[in-house]
Amino acid sequence: MLKLTTAGESHGRALTAIIEGLPSNLKVEKEEIDYYLALRQSGYGRGARQKIESDRAEIVSGVRDKLTLGSPVCIVVENKDYKNWEEYMSPYGADVSKRRLTKVRPGHADLTGLFKYDQTDARNILERASARETAVRVAAGTIARMFLRELGVEVAGYVRSVESVSDEKEYTFDEIRAAKTSELFMPDRELCERAKKRIDEIKEAKDTAGGVIELHVKGMKSGFGSCMSYSEKLDAHLAGAIMSVQAIKGVEIGLGFEAARRPGSRVHDEIYYRDGNFFRKTNNAGGIEGGMSNGQEIVLRAAMKPIPTLMRGLDTVDFDTKEPCRAATERSDVCSVAACDVILESVVCFALAEKILQRLGGDNMREIKERWDKLPR
Numbered sequence: 001m002l003k004l005t006t007a008g009e010s011h012g013r014a015l016t017a018i019i020e021g022l023p024s025n026l027k028v029e030k031e032e033i034d035y036y037l038a039l040r041q042s043g044y045g046r047g048a049r050q051k052i053e054s055d056r057a058e059i060v061s062g063v064r065d066k067l068t069l070g071s072p073v074c075i076v077v078e079n080k081d082y083k084n085w086e087e088y089m090s091p092y093g094a095d096v097s098k099r100r101l102t103k104v105r106p107g108h109a110d111l112t113g114l115f116k117y118d119q120t121d122a123r124n125i126l127e128r129a130s131a132r133e134t135a136v137r138v139a140a141g142t143i144a145r146m147f148l149r150e151l152g153v154e155v156a157g158y159v160r161s162v163e164s165v166s167d168e169k170e171y172t173f174d175e176i177r178a179a180k181t182s183e184l185f186m187p188d189r190e191l192c193e194r195a196k197k198r199i200d201e202i203k204e205a206k207d208t209a210g211g212v213i214e215l216h217v218k219g220m221k222s223g224f225g226s227c228m229s230y231s232e233k234l235d236a237h238l239a240g241a242i243m244s245v246q247a248i249k250g251v252e253i254g255l256g257f258e259a260a261r262r263p264g265s266r267v268h269d270e271i272y273y274r275d276g277n278f279f280r281k282t283n284n285a286g287g288i289e290g291g292m293s294n295g296q297e298i299v300l301r302a303a304m305k306p307i308p309t310l311m312r313g314l315d316t317v318d319f320d321t322k323e324p325c326r327a328a329t330e331r332s333d334v335c336s337v338a339a340c341d342v343i344l345e346s347v348v349c350f351a352l353a354e355k356i357l358q359r360l361g362g363d364n365m366r367e368i369k370e371r372w373d374k375l376p377r
């Protein structure tokens, strides 16, 4: 069973990922992990923190001479900002009277976390709730991406909308892959420029923007997931993985919410047969029927809410004084939808690898590839 545990606070020393259950003899290239870490940091609309960080993966266990050993893989990503925070964050004694956050920010975990963890300083909540944690989820997801690639499975995503600037076109897998060369991972260059302009306006207004990300999975064979056990459905598993990412508020599969607006005759993908193969002319189901992959491209969409730290602040109440005030702000990203695309690709890679290993088992890559190759498409 594949399992990921992450640890680390946003301004602590480092973030850590431990992956258990990886088979042996999977080729791991640190350069590729670093590529996706850098990609996650890119994207128009990021804040000042990204000028401090330059994320690199340190693989500290489970890999020898670029091959996994079958033992837990531990990856560490250092927080460069820690040197500015050590005084307030050190586990060995810290000045916790400084950097207190009591003007709790609506939309963040601050207020609920204070009650749940019996704290009076929301710093003790936000440090872990921060989306900084996603750096190591990208690192772990990139190892899962390498695993999928060996089986011929590929995941690619793009940004479909930024706030009100929306792209309604459909793209091929190759066009989606090519979107990474645009500053917002938007395939339509003109829309990308419009979205950048909109981000500038939103920044000027000291506000923030969310957006929609679309992900495609190519090469996934049929039959992963289950129609027998509700807890093993592939759509539920993928939706859960996507919803586990900070700021995600909605997930669609295939037509998604649009399916509810159409009659059945315009939703379901009719089945044909030619030259020994069953096929469809459409993919409204987004590659998943009955909780199982059906061999078509898997299509997922996710809605990211605007980042809740607004430089203009939001109405709130000071947790200490109970007086009304504006929510705390230090610095913030204006829009991190492009980063979110990289994160979602990574968590989807990991979630697919989990499902594949659950069905195929196997302790080494040879065993797994043999089992995979025997499966029908």
Ligand code: EPS
Binding pocket: 010, 047, 049, 050, 053, 126, 129, 130, 131, 132, 135, 331, 332, 333
């Ligand atoms: C985040 C707040 C900001 C973001 C951070 C997520 O950090 P800071 O408070 O240090 O300015 O920059 O994201 C990252 C550091 C990152 O690498 O993605 C939050 O509250 O979620």
